[in-house]
Amino acid sequence: MTSETATIAPARKGFRIDFHVWGPVIALLALIALGAFLNPNFLSYGNVTNVLARSAFIGIIAVGMTFVITSGGLDLSVGSMAAFIAGVMIMVMNALVPSMGVGWGVIFVGMAAALVVGVAAGLVNGLLITQARIEAFIVTLGTMGIFRSLITWLADGGTLSLDFAVREVYRPVYYGGILGVAWPIIVFALVAIIGEVIMRKTPFGRHCAAIGSNEQVARYSAVHVERVRLAAYVLLGVLVGIATIMYVPRLGSASSSTGVLWELEAIAAVIIGGTVLKGGFGRVWGTVVGVLILSLIGNILNLANLVSPYLNGAIQGVIIILAVVLQRQKKTER
Amino acid sequence: MSDSPAILEARDVSRSFGPVEVLHGVEIALRAGEVHALIGENGAGKSTVMKILSGYLEPTTGELLLDGKPVRFSSSEEAEDKGVILIHQEFNLAEQLTVEENIFLGRELKRGIFLDKKRMQTEASRLLSALETRVSPNARVSDISVSDKQMVEIAKALSRNARVLIMDEPTAVLTNREAEVLFRQIERLKASGTAILYTSHKLDEVARIADRVTVFRDGARVAAVKAGEMNEDQMAQAMVGRELSNLFPAKSPMADRKTVLAVRDFDVENIVADASFDLRRGEILGFAGLVGAGRTELMEGLIGVRAARGAVEIDGKKVAISNVKDARRLGLVYLTEDRKGRGLVLTQGMRENLTLLALDRFGRYALDAKAEDAALTKAISEFDVRAPTRDVRVGNLSGGNQQKLLLAKTMLAEPDIVIIDEPTRGIDIGTKQQIYEFIHKLAASGKSVIVISSEMAEIIGLSHRVVVMRSGRITGILQGDDINEDQIVRYAMGLEGRAAA
Numbered sequence: 001m002t003s004e005t006a007t008i009a010p011a012r013k014g015f016r017i018d019f020h021v022w023g024p025v026i027a028l029l030a031l032i033a034l035g036a037f038l039n040p041n042f043l044s045y046g047n048v049t050n051v052l053a054r055s056a057f058i059g060i061i062a063v064g065m066t067f068v069i070t071s072g073g074l075d076l077s078v079g080s081m082a083a084f085i086a087g088v089m090i091m092v093m094n095a096l097v098p099s100m101g102v103g104w105g106v107i108f109v110g111m112a113a114a115l116v117v118g119v120a121a122g123l124v125n126g127l128l129i130t131q132a133r134i135e136a137f138i139v140t141l142g143t144m145g146i147f148r149s150l151i152t153w154l155a156d157g158g159t160l161s162l163d164f165a166v167r168e169v170y171r172p173v174y175y176g177g178i179l180g181v182a183w184p185i186i187v188f189a190l191v192a193i194i195g196e197v198i199m200r201k202t203p204f205g206r207h208c209a210a211i212g213s214n215e216q217v218a219r220y221s222a223v224h225v226e227r228v229r230l231a232a233y234v235l236l237g238v239l240v241g242i243a244t245i246m247y248v249p250r251l252g253s254a255s256s257s258t259g260v261l262w263e264l265e266a267i268a269a270v271i272i273g274g275t276v277l278k279g280g281f282g283r284v285w286g287t288v289v290g291v292l293i294l295s296l297i298g299n300i301l302n303l304a305n306l307v308s309p310y311l312n313g314a315i316q317g318v319i320i321i322l323a324v325v326l327q328r329q330k331k332t333e334r
Numbered sequence: 335m336s337d338s339p340a341i342l343e344a345r346d347v348s349r350s351f352g353p354v355e356v357l358h359g360v361e362i363a364l365r366a367g368e369v370h371a372l373i374g375e376n377g378a379g380k381s382t383v384m385k386i387l388s389g390y391l392e393p394t395t396g397e398l399l400l401d402g403k404p405v406r407f408s409s410s411e412e413a414e415d416k417g418v419i420l421i422h423q424e425f426n427l428a429e430q431l432t433v434e435e436n437i438f439l440g441r442e443l444k445r446g447i448f449l450d451k452k453r454m455q456t457e458a459s460r461l462l463s464a465l466e467t468r469v470s471p472n473a474r475v476s477d478i479s480v481s482d483k484q485m486v487e488i489a490k491a492l493s494r495n496a497r498v499l500i501m502d503e504p505t506a507v508l509t510n511r512e513a514e515v516l517f518r519q520i521e522r523l524k525a526s527g528t529a530i531l532y533t534s535h536k537l538d539e540v541a542r543i544a545d546r547v548t549v550f551r552d553g554a555r556v557a558a559v560k561a562g563e564m565n566e567d568q569m570a571q572a573m574v575g576r577e578l579s580n581l582f583p584a585k586s587p588m589a590d591r592k593t594v595l596a597v598r599d600f601d602v603e604n605i606v607a608d609a610s611f612d613l614r615r616g617e618i619l620g621f622a623g624l625v626g627a628g629r630t631e632l633m634e635g636l637i638g639v640r641a642a643r644g645a646v647e648i649d650g651k652k653v654a655i656s657n658v659k660d661a662r663r664l665g666l667v668y669l670t671e672d673r674k675g676r677g678l679v680l681t682q683g684m685r686e687n688l689t690l691l692a693l694d695r696f697g698r699y700a701l702d703a704k705a706e707d708a709a710l711t712k713a714i715s716e717f718d719v720r721a722p723t724r725d726v727r728v729g730n731l732s733g734g735n736q737q738k739l740l741l742a743k744t745m746l747a748e749p750d751i752v753i754i755d756e757p758t759r760g761i762d763i764g765t766k767q768q769i770y771e772f773i774h775k776l777a778a779s780g781k782s783v784i785v786i787s788s789e790m791a792e793i794i795g796l797s798h799r800v801v802v803m804r805s806g807r808i809t810g811i812l813q814g815d816d817i818n819e820d821q822i823v824r825y826a827m828g829l830e831g832r833a834a835a
Contacts, residue, residue, distance in 0.1 A: 197700075201700045201701050201703075202697075202699060202700055202701060203693045203694065203697070203698070203699075203701065206686065206690070206693060206701065207693075209682070209686070210679055210682070210686070210690055213679040213680075213681050213682060214675070214676075214679050214680070214681075216672075216675055216676040217675075217676055217677060217678060217679050217690075218679075218690070219639060219658065219676075220639065220658060220668070220670055220676045220677065221658065221690040221691040221743075222657070222658035222659040222661075222662050222691055222747075223658075223690070224657065224659065280679075280681055280682075281681070
């Protein structure tokens with residue numbers, strides 16, 4: 001079939017800025033500039049650490065959510081799942097204090113428990129979606145209610161508190177760090193970097209995008225569609241577990257109000273970052289930018305007396321809708 | 335046939351996309367009661383001119399005349415209001431709505447502020463029975479057959495009082511029998527004074543139903559004749575611009591008689607039963623039969639995307655294949671007939687599509703982007719893929735180039751046995767020739783090829799042996815001089831049919 005050798009040039013790399021790619025970054029830079037302009041303390045070490053450490057929980061979860069959404073799925077249960085994992089983790093640690101004593105041993109068992117419950121929860125969601133073939137929205141809407149109600153039941157309607165002595169040992173996992181960088185920030189950064197590499201450089205990332213674009217094509221191209229889908233939900237479950245491990249030492253407690261609306265914040269961050277809600281295209285670094293945008297809005301409103309912090313949600317909502325509108329404009333151009 | 339005045343006419347119409355002119359001053363006139371066939375290779379400008387005539391695109395220069403008066407359609411809705419309707423190849427029907435709701439979509443009949451359901455029902459029934467279609471107005475569109483959908487599209491057009499009906503390859507998705515029904519309806523519409531513009535890659539059809547033929551090549555009109563002034567060969571020649579002497583390369587002798595694939599008593603779901611056949615090294619084995627005979631399902635069962643039972647041996651060893659990956663590992667690949675739905679991810683680029691099937695060749699844990707790029711460069715030259723840029727979305731490639739890319743993707747898996755389902759569906763004749771040449775070379779190099787095709791000429795021109803299927807069973811295996819249209823049709827229609835072993 002060789003005729004004349006067709007030479008096809010790569011697309012011109014001009015100086016034109018692709019807003020679809022750089023839009024979120026520009027928005028983030030604008031927010032940073034605005035924050036610095038409104039309050040000199042905005043760029044202080046304390047504030048930056050605070051903002052980043054608080055974003056870490058949602059951020060770690062949102063990285064996992066990027067894979068689920070890219071493969072054409074959705075997970076509404078992550079907020080409740082985090083609360084449930086936190087509750088189980090606290091109960092396990094409290095139960096082990098009499099036999100194991102207070103120390104890192106107990107905490108490591110607690111962390112292991114968090115990861116195990118995370119994997120299990122991811123498996124439940126994933127298996128119901130891939131094996132029972134129920135829509136992801138329905139499955140995770142159901143498990144969202146189940147996890148939320150389980151934590152309320154475990155806490156007997158109140159709050160589960162971690163043993164005070166254990167809490168003292170565990171505290172540095174949230175408040176400590178190395179070289180002045182807090183642990184949650186380090187973990188978030190690692191998760192994000194690994195996630196970005198997995199998405200762009202591995203067969204798993206490529207398979208997620210292919211499944212999200214067209215499941216049939218993936219199936220006919222020797223992709224194990226169910227296995228990849230399941231893996232995405234389990235990965236998300238593990239990341240929810242990691243996020244909870246970083247979260248528990250912050251307050252040392254879990255209740256029915258833990259992690260409320262985290263799922264929506266995580267989904268919003270993913271979408272703002274340029275991942276397509278219908279699946280087929282995902283960008284982990286975009287998700288990180290999305291998370292930072294959402295938390296900076298809250299931070300700036302708190303620091304500056306320009307707009308009431310109570311309007312935080314409204315401004316976030318506007319940003320989310322704007323992000324999707326920008327995505328769509330790009331699509332019609334193509 | 336007298337030259338009645340044209341209802342809709344394009345005069346010296348050109349169209350540019352950006353700096354590129356794709357249509358160069360073409361003329362076409364559609365007259366009442368006439369079927370006008372528009373033919374040309376993919377990319378010749380047929381779709382562009384159809385879109386201009388029906389208001390989806392505006393001409394860059396030149397003008398449209400409706401009943402002799404200049405007219406500008408600012409949208410397809412405006413064209414529809416004036417009775418000019420385009421029926422897309424991929425239908426524009428709301429799958430979840432009923433037939434009746436679709437027919438009146440956007441122009442619902444009302445009584446006061448409420449829908450006049452009764453009147454719409456009667457009207458829909460009237461239209462459908464006029465089209466000899468037995469589909470119920472209350473049937474959900476997702477539940478009806480492809481040919482019925484076509485009829486619903488036509489009914490929809492009629493309910494809008496179509497004076498000009500533009501049909502984009504209406505028979506591409508129809509079986510021969512369904513096409514017959516369509517041709518009867520076209521005759522009927524013609525008799526009632528509708529002007530019809532019709533495109534098709536099937537020249538025998540064109541020769542049969544068209545009153546007038548216009549041929550496009552590279553965005554220009556190269557011929558406009560009355561029916562009968564051109565035979566099929568001349569049409570093909572005008573489309574391609576050169577003589578197509580040997581569409582099919584001469585069959586090469588089979589390398590040896592060694593059986594590479596043996597299938598015995600193979601059942602697929604409730605569709606295929608007791609299929610048994612052998613495939614030899616260097617052989618091109620054709621699978622003929624009517625659409626719906628179970629050929630595609632048989633192959634999908636073989637590669638493990640459908641549940642199947644039966645014995646399969648590859649190179650004399652019993653194998654179990656439960657998914658595409660297993661099949662690939664055994665050197666067996668399947669190239670789907672459904673290019674857009676199952677073959678390629680239209681929203682992604684050529685590189686991602688090319689390497690998806692054989693992704694493990696580019697790294698188990700980390701993908702080697704350089705190697706992928708090199709593979710794309712090689713595929714582009716080897717398969718003569720013509721794309722505007724390397725990172726174009728695959729959905730923006732023409733059908734022929736998509737098919738070449740799909741071939742390249744499949745061959746990247748380095749198979750020994752290649753199953754190609756409808757290798758040239760919806761592809762222009764020049765590309766067809768390239769693909770035949772490729773299949774021929776593949777077999778000559780010692781690979782084994784199964785070709786499923788509904789085009790008789792293709793089956794006869796390519797195959798060493800032909801398996802004929804009917805209603806899920808193999809009714810005959812033909813070789814040598816028995817491979818001719820008459821024999822194949824006899825087995826396909828069940829006139830002759832032993833349960834072949």
